[in-house]
Amino acid sequence: MNAEATTRASAASDTPERVQDALADVAALIRKNRLVEGLVHEQAEHAEAGERGVLVESLVTRQNRAALRNKLDGLHAADIAYILEALPPDERLYVWELVKAERDGEILLELSDAVRASLIESMDTDELVAAAETLEADEIAELAPDLPQEVLDDVFQSLPVDEREQLRAAMSFDDDMVGALMDFEDVQVRPDVTLEVVLRYLRRFDELPSQTDQLFVVDRDERLLGVLPLPTLIVSDPDATVESVMKAPRVKLLQHEKAADAAGAFERYDLVSAPVVDTNDRLVGRVTVDEILDFVRERAETEALAQAGLREEEDVFASVWASFRNRWSWLAVNLVTAFVASRVIGVFEGSIAKLVALAALMPIVAGIGGNSGNQTITMIVRAAALGQVTVAHARTLIRKEMLVSLLNGLIWGGVMGLVAMLLYRDVKLGLVMILAMTLNLLLAAMMGVLIPMTMLRLGRDPAVGSSVMITAVTDSGGFFIFLGLATLLLL
Amino acid sequence: MNAEATTRASAASDTPERVQDALADVAALIRKNRLVEGLVHEQAEHAEAGERGVLVESLVTRQNRAALRNKLDGLHAADIAYILEALPPDERLYVWELVKAERDGEILLELSDAVRASLIESMDTDELVAAAETLEADEIAELAPDLPQEVLDDVFQSLPVDEREQLRAAMSFDDDMVGALMDFEDVQVRPDVTLEVVLRYLRRFDELPSQTDQLFVVDRDERLLGVLPLPTLIVSDPDATVESVMKAPRVKLLQHEKAADAAGAFERYDLVSAPVVDTNDRLVGRVTVDEILDFVRERAETEALAQAGLREEEDVFASVWASFRNRWSWLAVNLVTAFVASRVIGVFEGSIAKLVALAALMPIVAGIGGNSGNQTITMIVRAAALGQVTVAHARTLIRKEMLVSLLNGLIWGGVMGLVAMLLYRDVKLGLVMILAMTLNLLLAAMMGVLIPMTMLRLGRDPAVGSSVMITAVTDSGGFFIFLGLATLLLL
Numbered sequence: 015m016n017a018e019a020t021t022r023a024s025a026a027s028d029t030p031e032r033v034q035d036a037l038a039d040v041a042a043l044i045r046k047n048r049l050v051e052g053l054v055h056e057q058a059e060h061a062e063a064g065e066r067g068v069l070v071e072s073l074v075t076r077q078n079r080a081a082l083r084n085k086l087d088g089l090h091a092a093d094i095a096y097i098l099e100a101l102p103p104d105e106r107l108y109v110w111e112l113v114k115a116e117r118d119g120e121i122l123l124e125l126s127d128a129v130r131a132s133l134i135e136s137m138d139t140d141e142l143v144a145a146a147e148t149l150e151a152d153e154i155a156e157l158a159p160d161l162p163q164e165v166l167d168d169v170f171q172s173l174p175v176d177e178r179e180q181l182r183a184a185m186s187f188d189d190d191m192v193g194a195l196m197d198f199e200d201v202q203v204r205p206d207v208t209l210e211v212v213l214r215y216l217r218r219f220d221e222l223p224s225q226t227d228q229l230f231v232v233d234r235d236e237r238l239l240g241v242l243p244l245p246t247l248i249v250s251d252p253d254a255t256v257e258s259v260m261k262a263p264r265v266k267l268l269q270h271e272k273a274a275d276a277a278g279a280f281e282r283y284d285l286v287s288a289p290v291v292d293t294n295d296r297l298v299g300r301v302t303v304d305e306i307l308d309f310v311r312e313r314a315e316t317e318a319l320a321q322a323g324l325r326e327e328e329d330v331f332a333s334v335w336a337s338f339r340n341r342w343s344w345l346a347v348n349l350v351t352a353f354v355a356s357r358v359i360g361v362f363e364g365s366i367a368k369l370v371a372l373a374a375l376m377p378i379v380a381g382i383g384g385n386s387g388n389q390t391i392t393m394i395v396r397a398a399a400l401g402q403v404t405v406a407h408a409r410t411l412i413r414k415e416m417l418v419s420l421l422n423g424l425i426w427g428g429v430m431g432l433v434a435m436l437l438y439r440d441v442k443l444g445l446v447m448i449l450a451m452t453l454n455l456l457l458a459a460m461m462g463v464l465i466p467m468t469m470l471r472l473g474r475d476p477a478v479g480s481s482v483m484i485t486a487v488t489d490s491g492g493f494f495i496f497l498g499l500a501t502l503l504l505l
Numbered sequence: 506m507n508a509e510a511t512t513r514a515s516a517a518s519d520t521p522e523r524v525q526d527a528l529a530d531v532a533a534l535i536r537k538n539r540l541v542e543g544l545v546h547e548q549a550e551h552a553e554a555g556e557r558g559v560l561v562e563s564l565v566t567r568q569n570r571a572a573l574r575n576k577l578d579g580l581h582a583a584d585i586a587y588i589l590e591a592l593p594p595d596e597r598l599y600v601w602e603l604v605k606a607e608r609d610g611e612i613l614l615e616l617s618d619a620v621r622a623s624l625i626e627s628m629d630t631d632e633l634v635a636a637a638e639t640l641e642a643d644e645i646a647e648l649a650p651d652l653p654q655e656v657l658d659d660v661f662q663s664l665p666v667d668e669r670e671q672l673r674a675a676m677s678f679d680d681d682m683v684g685a686l687m688d689f690e691d692v693q694v695r696p697d698v699t700l701e702v703v704l705r706y707l708r709r710f711d712e713l714p715s716q717t718d719q720l721f722v723v724d725r726d727e728r729l730l731g732v733l734p735l736p737t738l739i740v741s742d743p744d745a746t747v748e749s750v751m752k753a754p755r756v757k758l759l760q761h762e763k764a765a766d767a768a769g770a771f772e773r774y775d776l777v778s779a780p781v782v783d784t785n786d787r788l789v790g791r792v793t794v795d796e797i798l799d800f801v802r803e804r805a806e807t808e809a810l811a812q813a814g815l816r817e818e819e820d821v822f823a824s825v826w827a828s829f830r831n832r833w834s835w836l837a838v839n840l841v842t843a844f845v846a847s848r849v850i851g852v853f854e855g856s857i858a859k860l861v862a863l864a865a866l867m868p869i870v871a872g873i874g875g876n877s878g879n880q881t882i883t884m885i886v887r888a889a890a891l892g893q894v895t896v897a898h899a900r901t902l903i904r905k906e907m908l909v910s911l912l913n914g915l916i917w918g919g920v921m922g923l924v925a926m927l928l929y930r931d932v933k934l935g936l937v938m939i940l941a942m943t944l945n946l947l948l949a950a951m952m953g954v955l956i957p958m959t960m961l962r963l964g965r966d967p968a969v970g971s972s973v974m975i976t977a978v979t980d981s982g983g984f985f986i987f988l989g990l991a992t993l994l995l996l
Contacts, residue, residue: 033773034892090755092773100893102901124773213739222736224775227718244735245713248704264581281802282524282583282615284715284795286777303794304775307801311772314805315887321812322883323876330888330898334908341880342913345873349917352872353924359865360928366857366864373857373864374850377980380868381843382836385814389832392813396806397821401525402591407821410593417825422833426840433844437851489868 033093036085040097043082044105047075083112091117095124098133102331107136118145123153127160128329128336134160143168151177152197152299155184183269183298192276193269195309196290196299199223202232205239205257209250212242225302227286231260238266238289238297266291267301273309274399280306320478323348344482351486355380358490362497365505371438372500375447378430379496383454383488386422390415390462391480398470399477408467415459423452442504450496454488457495461487524584527576531588534573535596538566574603582608586615589624593822598627609636614644618651619820625651634659642668643688643790646675674760674789683767684760686800687781687790690714693723696730696748700741703733716793718777722751729757729780729788757782758792764800765890771797811969814839835973842977846871849981853988856996862929863991866938869921870987874945874979877913881906881953882971889961890968899958906950914943933995941987945979948986952978 086094086109094113098106098121110133113121118137122130122145134142142165146154151173158166170178180198187193201222203212212229216222229242240260250259265279267290279285280303290299319327323344328337359366359376366372394411397403403411427448435444465483466476577585577600585604589597589612601624604612609628613621613636625633633656637645642664649657661669671689678684692713694703703720707713719734731751741750756770758781770776771794781790810818814835819828850857850867857863885902888894894902918939926935956974957967 033769037892090774096773096892099891216736217740219740222740225777226736227777244739245707245717248735248739249708249710249713278524281795281798282587283581284793286716286718286794302775303777303798304772307772307794307798310798310801310805314801314809318805318809318812318887319883321809322879324880324883327887328884330884330894330902331905334905334912337905337909338912341877341909342916344880345876345913345917348876349869349873349921352869353921356865356869359868360862363861363865367861370854370858370864371851373861373867374847374854376864377850377868377871378840378843378847382840385836385839386832388813389815389835392810393815393819393821396809396818400590401528401587403821411821414822414825414828418828418832421825421829422836425833426836430840430844 033096036089036093037097037100040082040085040109041101041105043078043085044101044108047078047082047108079112082109086113091120092124094121099126099129099329103132106133106331110136115141115144116148119148119153119157122157123149126327126329128327128332130157131160132329139165139168143172147172150197150199151180152184154181155194158185187269190273191269192267192271192273192290192301195273195276195301195305196269197223197302197305198299199226200289200297200300201226201229202236202297203229203242203256205231205233205260206255208253208255209247209259210252212247212256213252225287225304230289230297230300231256232297236296238263238291238295241289263289266295268293269298274313276301277306277310277313278401317477321481323482347482348485351482351489354486355489355493358493359497362493362501365497365501368505369443369500371434371440371443372497375434375443376493376496379447379450379454380489380492382422382426382451383458383492384485386419386455387458387462387484387488388481390459391466391476391484394463394466395476395480398466405467405471408463412460412463415463416456419455419459420452423448423455427451427455443500446496446499446503450492450499453495453499454492457491458484458488524587527580527584528588528591530576531573531600532592532596534569534576535592535599538569538573538599570603573600577604582611583615585612590617590620590820594623597624597822601627606632606635607639610639610644610648613648614640617818617820619818619823621648622651623820630656630659634663638663641688641690642671643675645672646685649676678760681764682760683758683762683764683781683792686764686767686792686796687760688714688793688796689790690717691780691788691791692717692720693727693788694720694733694747696722696724696751697746699744699746700738700750701743703738703747704743716778716795721780721788721791722747723788727787729754729782729786732780754780757786759784760789765804767792768797768801768804769892808968812972814973838973839976842973842980845977846980846984849984850988853984853992856988856992859996860934860991862925862931862934863988866925866934867984867987870938870941870945871980871983873913873917873942874949874983875976877910877946878949878953878975878979879972881950882957882967882975885954885957886967886971889957896958896962899954903951903954906954907947910946910950911943914939914946918942918946934991937987937990937994941983941990944986944990945983948982949975949979 089097094109094117098109101109106129118141122133125133137145139162142161146157146161146165146169149157154169161169170181173181184193184196201216203215227244229244229247230238231240231242233239239257241263242256242260246259246261264283264285265276265288267276267279267288269290269292276288279288280301285303287300287302289297290301292298315327319325323341325340325343328340332340362372394403427450430451431444431448434447435441461484465480465487469476469480580588585600585608589600592600597620609632613624616624628636630653633652637648637652637656637660640648645660652660661672664672675684675687692707694706717735719732720738721729722731722733723729730748732754733747733751737750737752755774755776756767756779758767758770758779760781760783767779770779771792776794778791778793780788781792783789806818810816814832816831816834819831823831853863885894918941921942922935922939925938926932952975956971956978960967960971
């Protein structure tokens with residue numbers, strides 16, 4: 015029992031501790047340091063404390079700083095990035111200054127855009143150049159949008175010619191293209207050598223590039239002939255030639271293809287890496303699954319944020335002004351659509367003055383249309399993103415969605431109509447309610463299909479903006495239908 | 506030029522064609538077949554056509570069917586799944602019947618839940634048992650929730666004892682636990698053997714399990730001692746012992762851990778596979794990055810759907826009734842909150858009757874609160890999911906969000922207040938508008954932080970339901986604040 019406990023303890027010690035624990039430790043160390051530093055500062059200001067007191071305190075500070083630095087040195091770059099993101103701005107800078115300069119580059123890579131930008135602001139040109147120079151060309155390209163031009167120029171000058179070319183190439187792609195996910199660490203072998211030779215060649219490496227699950231077989235002109243998975247290399251006869259055991263690559267990616275399509279291929283075929291070729295079938299690099307995983311996560315993130323009208327991922331501890339800038343445009347657009355809806359109501363002010371119950375009931379009609387329309391749009395946007403729905407399906411879908419709306423309208427319209435009848439003791443008002451809710455739901459169904467379909471046809475991303483548009487339609491439409499019907503039938 | 510074109514064509518032919526092209530081909534073949542079959546059917550019905558005509562037509566049909574079957578046989582299981590999802594129900598069943606029975610299992614695995622359920626419904630017990638028997642234990646566990654009990658019982662009986670245990674284990678985990686992502690295809694080696702021996706052992710496999718990037722080093726009791734990455738195996742001296750070159754695993758997962766935490770580790774450390782151990786540090790299986798990629802994608806999917814109130818992923822071609830069932834509960838909840846807001850307005854009917862402009866302006870006040878509150882919630886839910894925000898930050902965040910709201914209130918409230926003043930030539934009405942918008946924005950800020958924080962403290966997922974709650978608060982609150990202020994200050 016005791017022996018087992020010991021084994022478990024020692025086993026646990028060789029795995030890195032969980033990142034949450036590390037965060038708690040770092041936060042505690044920071045607070046301890048700053049408390050002491052605060053004391054020292056206070057004492058120095060009051061000038062009452064003797065020289066000695068200050069000295070002792072700053073010794074403690076230095077020890078704590080060393081402990082914190084030690085802690086950070088032992089952590090993976092991604093974990094330090096995680097901790098930096100979870101700290102409020104002043105503590106974040108405090109930790110950032112304690113991180114070893116040669117790790118700055120890899121840590122910056124792991125940070126979210128907002129936090130990365132705030133740390134880059136705190137660094138001078140020399141520090142940034144030094145940080146960038148520790149990175150591969152494809153990694154520098156990832157940081158490039160956040161770096162000042164002079165830093166980029168310096169880094170560019172310091173690179174060897176081939177990496178300069180790679181950097182130029184990598185920087186020429188949009189974030190949503192395969193080229194932006196690509197790295198240049200592909201290991202290439204020739205088809206006519208034996209596996210024995212390949213193995214000897216590989217042994218010259220200290221380590222293979224991360225995520226190397228296959229080697230790429232190319233001819234003299236770097237044309238991709240096939241792939242040699244490491245497991246195949248291992249289980250095959252060492253005297254066999256590469257050519258005789260290599261496989262056809264399951265996919266070849268092109269630099270200008272959409273990254274989302276590449277992600278789809280990785281998901282479907284369970285890939286770890288895939289070759290990227292140019293239009294002449296020459297190997298230019300590879301994409302690895304870690305980049306794809308980041309891409310899929312970030313894309314979902316961006317969509318969720320866009321849905322709520324946040325232009326970009328926001329540092330939760332961002333300044334009030336930064337938050338305002340990130341959010342104002344969405345609020346402005348919504349305010350315009352709300353104003354239009356308000357004017358629709360304005361047209362019927364005479365009716366409302368005569369029957370004030372209309373004012374209380376109209377938000378219900380508008381609301382259910384917005385909710386139902388958003389359901390339809392969400393479903394279609396998802397299906398379209400997976401390529402399962404195209405403009406050709408519009409008619410089938412409109413018919414189906416309108417039937418669902420009719421059902422919803424009769425049921426929920428019926429319920430609310432009954433409630434309105436009982437509340438206001440007015441049968442005709444209840445009937446208008448049923449009719450208006452059903453009609454607004456039908457409008458929501460039609461527009462819920464047509465809006466994303468139209469955006470698809472125009473080649474735009476239906477995930478962005480569809481929700482604002484449907485709400486605008488169902489609000490103004492709902493008010494118009496309900497107040498219009500009431501004016502016609504009740505007054 | 507010509508030579509190059511040939512090379513390119515031949516190069517293209519050894520990669521599988523793009524799945525979109527395959528879908529188009531299949532769809533065309535189906536339509537051709539059904540057209541012909543329809544003709545045959547018609548001819549048979551009219552009984553005018555001679556025997557010979559029918560014979561010729563059905564020959565054509567048979568040829569087309571064979572062509573389609575051929576096409577399907579050449580496609581990856583995931584591609585067939587993709588095609589099945591993109592086809593309307595009747596064409597989907599037509600294709601499904603043409604797929605080779607022994608591939609049913611792997612294809613079912615790749616399908617979305619909704620489509621999978623519809624195909625399983627079309628199969629009888631024997632077919633399902635046969636399909637399940639082609640799968641590994643962890644894969645059967647994935648299908649299990651959709652399989653009828655009698656099929657599960659039959660499959661269970663047919664499994665060898667150890668796989669039966671694995672199936673029982675795999676089925677005992679919730680979808681969001683590591684145990685549900687785990688497979689049992691880990692390759693184990695002993696620490697005291699040489700790499701040469703390991704290589705010889707591996708050569709006995711025809712192929713290593715997919716996504717094998719490392720072997721697991723275990724002692725006699727199956728306790729995990731370390732990992733041996735394939736690249737290390739390849740680049741190291743074959744005479745070295747496993748022990749001398751093995752590495753500490755970067756993470757060890759536990760079966761009962763949250764799958765989301767495992768996904769975080771894969772992302773942070775760029776893993777391809779990770780060992781899963783029990784509480785005694787014994788190796789029980791592994792998780793691979795393809796499962797993680799699916800998990801991350803599906804989770805984002807589910808969240809996006811939940812946001813719009815779709816209970817689960819919906820087959821776009823689902824029946825009206827299935828769609829209704831998937832969506833009604835969300836609409837019902839929203840209807841209740843809309844009704845409450847309507848009653849708040851009802852309280853102020855007297856005020857509205859006196860100043861009907863209030864009815865037109867009140868949706869603007871409610872709307873901006875809802876939009877702003879949703880921005881706050883979305884930002885916090887994202888940050889909380891990444892572990893960057895905890896309940897401890899609530900106060901800092903409320904202060905910041907309220908400042909952002911104050912800024913928004915003064916600016917947008919100012920704009921709308923001015924518009925209201927000019928429209929209705931009423932300065933006091935304009936001032937009430939500014940005040941009400943600012944107050945509702947402040948309410949939205951406070952609740953936008955408190956709602957997700959409270960859900961976090963209660964251990965619930967703040968992504969689900971937060972949006973409905975904030976809208977309920979800012980609607981009812983917005984109407985109450987605006988109409989209440991107007992009643993106090995204007996009437």
